[in-house]
Amino acid sequence: MATRSSALERATGRRAESEPRGKARPQLGVVDHRHALQRARRRQARALYFLSGGVLAAALTVAAAGHAMLAATQLRSDTLQSQLAGAVGTEQNLELRKATLESPSRVMSLAEHRYKMVAPSGVTYLQPVDPGESVLQAHESARPAAHRSASVPSHRP
Amino acid sequence: MLLATSLMLALLFARVVDVQGLAASGYAAYGANEQFQKVPLPAIRGTVYDRNGNILATSVPRVDVVADDFLIHPVSLAARYAAQLARVLHVGSSLLDSELTRKSGYVPLALDVSQAVAGKVAALALPFVSFVPTQQRKDPAGSLFSPLLGVVGWNGKGMSGLEYQYQQLLAGKSGSEQVAIGSAGEQLPGGARALRPAVQGKGLVLSLDEPLQYEVTKALGAQVLAQHAYSGVCVVLDTHTGGVLAMVNLQRQGSKVVPATQNLATNAVYQPGSVMKIATFSGALQEHLVTPNERLMVPFTTWVGGWPFQDAWFHPTEPLPVTQILAQSSNVGTIEIAHMLGATRLDYYLHQLGFGRPTALDWPGQSAGLLPPVSAWSGSDMGTMPIGTGEAVTAMQIVDAYNTVADGGVYMPPRLVEGVVGPNGRERLLAEHGAHRVLDPSTVAELVPMMEDVTAEGTGVLAQIPGYKVAGKTGTAQIPSTTHPGYQPGAWDATFVGFVPAGNPQLTAVVMLHHPTAMYGGSASAPVFATIMRYALRHFDISPSGASGLSATTSGALPAP
Numbered sequence: 258m259a260t261r262s263s264a265l266e267r268a269t270g271r272r273a274e275s276e277p278r279g280k281a282r283p284q285l286g287v288v289d290h291r292h293a294l295q296r297a298r299r300r301q302a303r304a305l306y307f308l309s310g311g312v313l314a315a316a317l318t319v320a321a322a323g324h325a326m327l328a329a330t331q332l333r334s335d336t337l338q339s340q341l342a343g344a345v346g347t348e349q350n351l352e353l354r355k356a357t358l359e360s361p362s363r364v365m366s367l368a369e370h371r372y373k374m375v376a377p378s379g380v381t382y383l384q385p386v387d388p389g390e391s392v393l394q395a396h397e398s399a400r401p402a403a404h405r406s407a408s409v410p411s412h413r414p
Numbered sequence: 415m416l417l418a419t420s421l422m423l424a425l426l427f428a429r430v431v432d433v434q435g436l437a438a439s440g441y442a443a444y445g446a447n448e449q450f451q452k453v454p455l456p457a458i459r460g461t462v463y464d465r466n467g468n469i470l471a472t473s474v475p476r477v478d479v480v481a482d483d484f485l486i487h488p489v490s491l492a493a494r495y496a497a498q499l500a501r502v503l504h505v506g507s508s509l510l511d512s513e514l515t516r517k518s519g520y521v522p523l524a525l526d527v528s529q530a531v532a533g534k535v536a537a538l539a540l541p542f543v544s545f546v547p548t549q550q551r552k553d554p555a556g557s558l559f560s561p562l563l564g565v566v567g568w569n570g571k572g573m574s575g576l577e578y579q580y581q582q583l584l585a586g587k588s589g590s591e592q593v594a595i596g597s598a599g600e601q602l603p604g605g606a607r608a609l610r611p612a613v614q615g616k617g618l619v620l621s622l623d624e625p626l627q628y629e630v631t632k633a634l635g636a637q638v639l640a641q642h643a644y645s646g647v648c649v650v651l652d653t654h655t656g657g658v659l660a661m662v663n664l665q666r667q668g669s670k671v672v673p674a675t676q677n678l679a680t681n682a683v684y685q686p687g688s689v690m691k692i693a694t695f696s697g698a699l700q701e702h703l704v705t706p707n708e709r710l711m712v713p714f715t716t717w718v719g720g721w722p723f724q725d726a727w728f729h730p731t732e733p734l735p736v737t738q739i740l741a742q743s744s745n746v747g748t749i750e751i752a753h754m755l756g757a758t759r760l761d762y763y764l765h766q767l768g769f770g771r772p773t774a775l776d777w778p779g780q781s782a783g784l785l786p787p788v789s790a791w792s793g794s795d796m797g798t799m800p801i802g803t804g805e806a807v808t809a810m811q812i813v814d815a816y817n818t819v820a821d822g823g824v825y826m827p828p829r830l831v832e833g834v835v836g837p838n839g840r841e842r843l844l845a846e847h848g849a850h851r852v853l854d855p856s857t858v859a860e861l862v863p864m865m866e867d868v869t870a871e872g873t874g875v876l877a878q879i880p881g882y883k884v885a886g887k888t889g890t891a892q893i894p895s896t897t898h899p900g901y902q903p904g905a906w907d908a909t910f911v912g913f914v915p916a917g918n919p920q921l922t923a924v925v926m927l928h929h930p931t932a933m934y935g936g937s938a939s940a941p942v943f944a945t946i947m948r949y950a951l952r953h954f955d956i957s958p959s960g961a962s963g964l965s966a967t968t969s970g971a972l973p974a975p
Contacts, residue, residue, distance in 0.1 A: 346475040346529050349458075356469035356554035361628035363556075383881075 451595045456547055457586030460615035462563060462576065464624045465657075465832060471553050471563050471577070477532035478546040479503065481521040483514050485542035495540055499523060502534045526550050551577075557673045558627055561663040562830070575677065576618065576830070578778050583834065586615035617835030621657030626650065626950055630660040633945040634925065635671040638664050641930035641938050646671075647679045647809045648942065650923040650950060651817050652964060653913060655846070656826035658775075659921070659950070680773065680780040683806035684907045684928065687891030687935070688743045688873075690769075690802030692815055694752045695740055695864070697763035700857045703754045706864050709733040712747040719793025723749055723801070726890075737864045741872030743888060745801045752800035760799060761788040766852045767815035767825070769807055774827030774848055783807040803891055809909075813924035816887070816911045819861055820919035823853030866916045869940075877910055877940035879948050882958050885919070886912020886943070888935035893928075905929050910939035914947050918960025921950055 357363065368374040433441060462471040486492050492514040493507075500507035503524045513521045523543070524531070532545055551566040553559065564575020570585065572578035589612035594602040630648050638646040645665040652659055663674035676682075698704045713731040715724045725744050739747030752760055764770060770785030784806035791799070798804030810828065818825045827848040833841045853861075865885035868874045873888040889909035892901035909926045913919040923946060925939040932938035950956075954964040 342475070343529060349472065349474045350528075352469060353472055353474055353552050353554055356472070359468065360555040360558070361625055362558060365628075 449594055450592045453591050453593055455589035455591055455610075455612040456549065456570075457588050457612040458614050459549060459551065459566070459570065459586065460584040460617040460835070462584075462618045462620065463835070464620055464622045464627075465659075466623065467619075468624045469554055470559050470620065470622070470624070471551060473549040473551055475529060476526040476548045476550045477529060478525050478548050479523040479527060479532060479535050480544050480546055481514060481523050481540075482519055482542050482544070483517060483521050484519050486514060489515065495542075498538055498540070499535065499543075502531065502538065503527070555624060555628075558624070558631060559622070560673045561675070561677050562622070562661055574778065576620075579776070580618055580831070584615045584618065587613040589613070614837045616837070618831055619833040619835060619841055620830055621652065621655070621659060621832045622661065622830070623659045623953075626953060627660045627662065629949045629953075630662045630946050631664070633942050633949075634662050635664055637927065637930075637938070637942045638666050638671050639669070641927055641932050642666070643927040643930040643938070645674060645678060645928040646942075647682075647926045647928075648923065648946065649679050649809060649813045650921060650946065651813055651828060653817055653820045653919045653922050654826070656774075656814075656817065656828045656849075657832060658828055658830050660946075661830075676779070677777055679809045680775060680777040681808070683781045683783050683808055684926070685891040685894065686802040686805070686807050686812060686909060687889035687907065688745075688748075688802055689812055689816075689887050689889030689909050689911050689935070690764075690805065690807070691740065691743070691748050691800065692819065692887060693763045693767055693769070694748050694755060694760060694800040695736075696767070696819065696853055696857060696861055697755045697759055698736075698751045699860050700763070700853055701755065701759065704736045704751055706735070706737045706860050708736050710736065710739065710747055710750055712739065712744055712750065714746065716746045716749055716797075718749060718797030719795070721794040721797060723797045737867055740864045740887070741867040741870075743868075743873050748800050749797050752796060757788050757791055757796055757799075760796075761791075763852075764799075764805075767818055768811050769805065769815065773808075773810050773814055775810065775830055780810075781808055783811055802889060809924050809926045812889075812909065812911050812926075813922055816913060816924070817922040818852050819858055819865070820885075820913035820922045822855055823851055823858045825850050825852045862916055865912070869912065873934070873936040874910060874912070874940050876936060877912055877943045877947075879914060879944055879951065882914050882947075882951060883916035884912055884914050884944075884947070885916035886910060886940075888940060890934045890936075906933045908933060908935040908938035910935045910943045912943060914951060915956065915958050915960050917958075920954070920956045920960055920962045920964055921947060923947060923950075 369376075458475075459473040461469055461473070464470055483492070486495065493511050496511035496514055497507045499505070500510050503510075505524065510523065513523070523535075526548060527535075535543060536545065549570070553563060560575075562575055564577040564579075565573045566577050567573045572581040572584065577584065589610045590608075591610070592608040596602055630650065634646045634648045637643070643666060645663070647664075648660065648662045649658060650660040651657065661677070661679055663676070663678040664671050665674045665678075666672075699706075704710075710733065711731060712725075712729075712734045714729055715722050717723070723745055725746050727742075734742075734744060734747055736747075736751070738744075739751070755763075764785060770783055772780050772782045786795070786805075791804075795804050814825070814828055817828075825848075827846075829844070829846070831844060833843040835841050862885050865887060866883055868888065869877045869884040869886050874884075874886050877884050877886050887910075889907075889911070891907050891909075893905040893907055894900070895902045907926060907928055908930050909924065911922075911924040913922040923943055925942045925946070927938045927942075930938040954962060956962045956964065
């Protein structure tokens with residue numbers, strides 16, 4: 258114990274000797290550890306407060322931007338949906354128009370009225386012949402039926 | 415003071431409990447009703463195609479233009495708006511003006527307008543105008559298929575024909591979507607909820623062939639006019655599938671022929687006459703009671719149940735081959751064969767050939783015909799039933815019965831719908847069922863040449879087609895009177911039914927004219943059969959031996975979805 262105090266005195270004595278005389282010594286004291294800790298905590302809380310605010314603001318900004326994008330996409334989707342519905346409608350109308358143009362009654366009506374097509378009064382058909390049957394055989398097989406039909410009255414039930 | 419404050423707080427608390435708890439759902443619904451609107455999503459009705467993929471009926475989107483006249487501020491502007499709308503909708507301006515000032519809240523300005531016209535109205539940006547999507551049913555072929563397709567009512571439901579029969583399949587199921595709306599009723603983006611998508615209607619692929627239907631309509635219509643017939647029916651079947659290739663129902667209105675108001679082929683019964691002899695002959699051959707060349711002594715007159723039955727032409731009692739009895743359509747000879755067969759077996763074969771019950775088409779309102787049970791037959795019915803004057807049948811039943819012979823003795827149920835087209839555009843073919851054997855092939859082998867003789871030298875020579883063998887049968891029957899017992903004098907139903915090529919049948923058809931001037935099936939209906947079949951044979955590339963391009967064209971390319 259004696260050794261420590263004497264060492265302290267020697268040290269302060271050496272410092273006092275090295276400083277100029279007549280100048281006031283600064284007030285020095287032992288720092289209160291609890292005070293420092295409180296200040297640090299306040300700084301941290303402030304930082305956390307600003308950080309949270311910043312994050313919240315950023316999140317809100319992102320959310321607002323996201324919503325705006327969603328709304329814009331929804332509008333775009335609605336537009337595309339409307340265009341699609343329109344295209345489907347147009348396609349159906351065109352299909353209907355095509356079917357109407359192709360209908361046999363319209364084709365025949367045009368042919369007869371616009372292009373003056375005249376149906377022949379009678380049509381002579383060539384008798385079809387099976388590949389395995391000769392033309393002579395086909396002629397022979399067809400002749401008796403025609404011959405018989407001429408002699409039989411058709412006015413019977 | 416404290417008491418008053420406490421009372422007020424208590425009342426406030428009670429109100430909060432009421433709003434937030436007891437009546438919360440009601441207020442929430444009220445709020446939602448103000449904030450959200452249910453938008454219907456209509457299902458597009460399915461398209462009907464013929465076997466080649468031609469559209470027979472389709473729905474096209476249309477728009478109803480509707481105004482809420484309470485939203486017109488100031489009211490004095492109504493006349494100006496009416497003038498603007500009149501230019502686009504081509505409706506009288508004064509009419510629209512009066513409509514817009516009625517204060518009804520719902521003013522239909524134009525119904526079923528095209529989307530192009532609706533777009534022009536939308537471009538006017540009138541805040542009181544709204545658009546209701548609808549659809550309109552269209553038949554591109556006009557009235558060609560009208561008795562078959564039927565009609566669709568204003569509410570989008572099928573009222574008759576196939577549109578009615580397949581309503582469930584064609585209509586699909588409407589959906590809805592709840593969307594958030596603004597104060598002016600505009601839709602808010604991102605506010606959609608509770609989406610119930612519409613289920614689109616399915617398409618039908620029919621066995622009908624549009625070009626053949628047209629040709630049949632043309633040929634039958636010309637004959638109805640030429641014969642001054644009241645109406646005419648023709649059905650053409652694909653022999654082996656039972657698919658109906660053409661089904662035409664016409665009626666005469668003065669000098670014009672128009673489509674019948676209903677499907678006469680399935681719904682109208684008539685006394686068929688000699689075409690019913692098929693049951694007697696097929697039964698007797700099947701039971702080995704007669705052979706085609708066997709001769710029977712046939713007098714001019716016979717008596718059954720106290721009633722006289724005669725042949726259509728006078729002849730002495732003579733031996734007639736069974737083939738000749740059919741070819742010349744001898745009533746007396748047929749009655750003799752029917753007596754060999756007996757009432758029970760005759761009734762059995764009538765039912766086996768499809769008479770006395772509705773056809774497999776299951777057509778709305780179709781008739782089963784009038785075929786009394788054998789227990790209820792009177793004494794003379796063994797005279798009337800074999801020759802087709804004791805029963806009433808439909809043209810569809812007749813063609814079914816003859817198709818059984820054409821198909822080698824197998825009864826093939828007729829069908830109009832070949833398949834169903836799903837929303838993805840793929841066709842699902844419907845399964846065939848109900849086919850059953852009625853006659854042995856040996857019976858058919860005897861019967862068909864006998865029916866060939868009908869057209870070669872019998873009553874049906876006008877049904878001949880050069881190069882092809884035709885098998886068939888004529889039928890002529892008086893029309894019963896609707897006012898008194900007996901028949902209408904000079905009124906006849908004339909039928910011809912047959913199939914080609916006789917050796918390997920591919921097509922079976924019936925032609926029936928109601929009340930023609932020519933009277934006989936052989937003279938009034940057989941020529942129409944020949945005209946129609948001549949076209950059909952070329953159309954389907956059917957050779958005289960029966961080689962056919964018919965199956966190759968079944969359910970051709972459908973349009974891409």
